[in-house]
Amino acid sequence: MSSIIVLGCMWGDEGKAKIVDFIGAEVDVVTRFQGGANAGHTIVLEGKKYVFHTVPSGILYPETQCVIGAGTVIDPLGLREEMQSLMLQGIDFTDRLFIDERAGLVLALHKQLDHKSEENLGTGKIGTTGKGIGPAYSDQAARCALRMGDLRYPEWLEQRLNNFYKYHQINLSASDYKEELESLLEVGKFLGPFMAQTDQMLRDWYKEGKKILFEGAQGTLLDLIYGTYPFVTSSHTVSGGVCVGTGFPPRWLDRILGVFKAYTTRVGAGPFPTEIEGPLADQIRHKGNEYGSTTGRPRRIGWFDAVAAQYSAALNGLDSLAITLLDVLTGLPELKICHSYIKHNQVLPGFVSHPIELNEVQPEYLTLPGWDIDISNIQTWKALPKETKQYLEAIQDLLKLPVKIVSVGQDRHQTIVIKEKV
Ligand code: GDP
Ligand code: IMO
Ligand code: MG
Numbered sequence: 001m002s003s004i005i006v007l008g009c010m011w012g013d014e015g016k017a018k019i020v021d022f023i024g025a026e027v028d029v030v031t032r033f034q035g036g037a038n039a040g041h042t043i044v045l046e047g048k049k050y051v052f053h054t055v056p057s058g059i060l061y062p063e064t065q066c067v068i069g070a071g072t073v074i075d076p077l078g079l080r081e082e083m084q085s086l087m088l089q090g091i092d093f094t095d096r097l098f099i100d101e102r103a104g105l106v107l108a109l110h111k112q113l114d115h116k117s118e119e120n121l122g123t124g125k126i127g128t129t130g131k132g133i134g135p136a137y138s139d140q141a142a143r144c145a146l147r148m149g150d151l152r153y154p155e156w157l158e159q160r161l162n163n164f165y166k167y168h169q170i171n172l173s174a175s176d177y178k179e180e181l182e183s184l185l186e187v188g189k190f191l192g193p194f195m196a197q198t199d200q201m202l203r204d205w206y207k208e209g210k211k212i213l214f215e216g217a218q219g220t221l222l223d224l225i226y227g228t229y230p231f232v233t234s235s236h237t238v239s240g241g242v243c244v245g246t247g248f249p250p251r252w253l254d255r256i257l258g259v260f261k262a263y264t265t266r267v268g269a270g271p272f273p274t275e276i277e278g279p280l281a282d283q284i285r286h287k288g289n290e291y292g293s294t295t296g297r298p299r300r301i302g303w304f305d306a307v308a309a310q311y312s313a314a315l316n317g318l319d320s321l322a323i324t325l326l327d328v329l330t331g332l333p334e335l336k337i338c339h340s341y342i343k344h345n346q347v348l349p350g351f352v353s354h355p356i357e358l359n360e361v362q363p364e365y366l367t368l369p370g371w372d373i374d375i376s377n378i379q380t381w382k383a384l385p386k387e388t389k390q391y392l393e394a395i396q397d398l399l400k401l402p403v404k405i406v407s408v409g410q411d412r413h414q415t416i417v418i419k420e421k422v
Helices: 016-024 076-088 108-124 133-141 148-152 154-167 174-194 198-207 241-246 279-287 306-316 355-360 386-399
Strands: 002-008 029-032 041-045 048-052 065-068 097-100 211-215 255-261 264-266 300-302 320-324 334-343 362-369 403-407 415-417
Touching: 002 016, 016 041, 016 211, 016 255, 016 320, 016 403, 029 198, 065 198, 076 174, 097 174, 097 198, 108 133, 148 154, 148 174, 154 174, 198 211, 198 241, 255 306, 279 300, 306 334, 306 386, 320 386, 334 386, 362 386, 386 403
Parallel strands: 002 211, 002 255, 029 065, 029 211, 065 097, 255 320, 320 403
Antiparallel strands: 041 048, 264 300, 334 362, 403 415
């Protein structure tokens, strides 16, 4: 009987899917608990690339059960498209994908509102993925949203859709309304067989001794409350989000693994104290292929920020760390890790999440030597260059947490499990 949470601990795209897929061999169930198609989770298996948006990253293991929990928001048409494209690649969803009927629906209007609000904000925009996430979660809080389970009841669905447009004070033409209703009923027929009350299933599975993995989307610094608000997403990305998003009791959470990139990236607007620009950032972006998996936008690049990482580790109650994309740093003459923030010549006690304050801090860095040796096929801690070990140990010391997994390439096999450091 065990459960593990795998979380992105910075601003997303930490390589969560790669780690979920790596651990996936040992688990029976993989569950998403928040977010929606704003996520872009990439897995490379024997050179073949898969990008998941709503489907959990455990789906590549044919025996693994996958759950999309109640805390997510689902674009039903997008999910059907994602599933159909995976089916064409030979993935079978029968009796192994379960979508909670309480998950919120992302409708076409949500995406329009997302784009419109970004347009209206102009230079003050958040830089959202445009997937309608903010408006969909807002409507849930306003109680005018539709939910997955509504797709199963035509008359109720019609009533809810009507109320939804009334709430938004939109007078949809009869033909547009009919078209949307029909398309929802049709997608409901496709998704209907996958719907369930997944909270009970997860609890039963846990009691039966199955191993359950909770797959985070986005990252802690994008959490609606604890992130760098307002430059955040609209869900709870922290470990606490698991229980609300799945109905899994907090007492049953056994381990929490935090995923960090060996450096930092961010897509979209908002403060980023360790950001670097110019040729070095371009080099890292190019080597790490740092372009959004969902939107294709170039990701902003920065040094590892141990102050933000400590905040994230504490908020989530991490047990251990997975460090990804370490190979991308190969060949750089020296590497930096931010160990403290300075403001008015004073060292701050820790992370500050207000954007004004975060923009004002001055990062103080440790400078460490780089390495030249290609590490992308190394399989053990022992075989890593001494400078690489030194870099990982510095992160470990600053976070006071053990590094348990190191990723040195995109593929499943390019992963080092650190059992014992020699
Ligand atoms: P996620 O959203 O956290 O799952 O991360 P993304 O999939 O959006 O972005 C991570 C990117 O880094 C993907 O393209 C991965 O295939 C890639 N990746 C993951 N781990 C490694 C690694 O150790 N080295 C390299 N070079 N790429 C990696
Ligand atoms: P994964 O799961 C990186 C960012 C957007 C924007 C902010 C709000 O692949 O790590 P939203 O569309 O959620 O309203 O956008 O959050 N963002 C992500 N950044 N990875 C993600 O997901 C993200 N999902 C949202 O860029 O800054
Ligand atoms: Mg991503």
